[in-house]
Amino acid sequence: MRFQLTEDQRALRAGVRGLLAARFGRERLRATMDVADGPELDRGLWRELGDAGFFSLRLPEEAGGVGLGLPEAVLAFEEAGRVLLPGPLIATHLAAGEVPGAATGEAVVTGVDGGGVVEWLEAADVVRGDAAGALRMRSVDPLTPLHRAGEPDAGDRADVLLTSLLTAAEQLGTAARVGELAVQHARTREQFGRPIGAFQAVQHLCAGMLVRVEVARAAVYAAAVTVDPADIAAARLLADEAAVRGARDCLQVHGGMGFTWESDVQLYLKRAWVRARRPGAVTECEELLAAALLSEAL
């Protein structure tokens, strides 16, 4: 047992982080959201992600893919979550090899999820599931347009599991990032003549964030290795919690500044909320894990 990233996995993570830093920095993020009729998907970036193998990561090399596994996909999606990369990333990733153009980033693929919600409907070339007559909702996240479709799509069981796991990976990235932002702010912002990070109440908020991230990270990575439904449910629960609570605590550490539109903290929280409602949300995970207790104990 050697439950640590391999050299190749570290290199992959660094590569994705580098690419995203270069192509999707803060200015790009703000430009994407400050569009009158909602955010626009950056097709150029989508192609670059395709070229970098983001969507074809798990496709066999014979099929033109990168031939890697779920642990690597989880690392890539964690990086996407760190920078709030917008777009129907998971649906397109899952469609690679099935929908022409998905693997290379030429096609944008979205899907009706189990809650009957579609992300990025208008930007998509292909929609999986029945989105006829879908109605636009006002999305809480300025970077994720949402539609409500009439009929919820139960979805392919394997796809639901993978969606939940990759969602957990994105949440993990967000949780880790908001923890860093809180610590950075706590080190520099001064009140009462000292950095606020010297106050225990602030210290303990930050420490709590780190603890949630570390626990979620272990769960998410392990689920990527075992692909066991109960492990995935555990990972999802803990990663959702780490992201949502982490973003809230980060906002608290930022004080009044955190409550402004200018601050990015709100974006982390709002995206965490949008992801947390995807299929395999709290109730479903808890019920699955409860049932697992009985079958494991027997």
Add this chain to the structure above:
Amino acid sequence: MDLADTPQEAEFRTRLREWLGRALPSLPAKPSPDDWPGRRAYDLGWQRTLYDAGYGEVHWGADPAVRMIFLEETEKAGAPYVGANFVGLLHAGPTVAAEGSDEQRARWLPPVLRGEEVWCQGFSEPDAGSDLAALRTRGRRDGDHYVVSGSKIWTSHAEVADWCELLVRTDPAAPKHRGITWLAMPMDAPGITVRPLRTLAGSNEFAEVFLDEVRVPVANRVGEENDGWRVTMVTLSFERGTAFVGEVVACRRVLGELALAARENGRWDDPVLRRRLGRLNAEFRALWRLTQWNVSEASEGVPGVGGSVFKLRYSHARQELYEAAAEVLGGEGGTALDLEQPWLLDRLSSLSYTIAAGTSQIQHSIVAERVLGLPKGR
């Protein structure tokens, strides 16, 4: 990222499993929790059995992954807990192994491994708990002895211990972290009085220890005089870092038993309770994965953020587990003190988890300052 056993690990696991299958049925009956001499004999007997079978040294074994397999398999099989050997095996022993001289290792380690001697930990004092470096128990040098006077408190297993890892102040004039020395004190030395303290669970797990001019040979000092704080950090890193690993497996077992009990008595039909157990399943699965992560990191030679992060989350999860147990028992379950019902006693003892070995507040501060690098707080 690999969670599978290596061939050597798998071989160790199979061999251990087979041995446990043979060894456990012939164990004597467990003594009552109040019978300390009986518990001491039982715990030492189990350690001796392990030693004779070649597993005595596993807690100090070079490979942390093997130690984890040992803890996982023994706990799954329902083998006895370290019990009275906790301090000797899990932190005094490892400290002596890391910081002691060859003579000290030869004197103290084999009896711990063979199940012959029990250790206790004399760190806390009435006025030095979280602020451990405020300790005042004096160790005055007199020739080749330290003459020790003062008192210690919350000393687990003091009643049945042969040795005490003791912190004393040897230089009262020095800044408070600098004048401390780490000694191994024989518990039968004249001048030691042990007064058991009753815990909120009704048991006497720990005691107050009064020290009146107790003579401890200078040869029993581990590390240099006045360098005891550094040695203490070594002890605490073992105490927080590795000592709770097996207990996560135990919690997972209890959780499974709780689910079955809830199905028996109909409480399972309550979705709130059921979901609460589901969430605890997530919690303990994740804590087990975190343990595996930390252990893999340690075996790469990098000391991780593991200890305090793990201890914080684990101690709260464990309390939640026993809160849920009281819910499962339902009705009078949480209030009637049925001593035959181990979950209720465990619920009481779990209250110590956020206090012992450093409180949750102290762990939060350690994470904030030493891991996250936030400025030192007040």
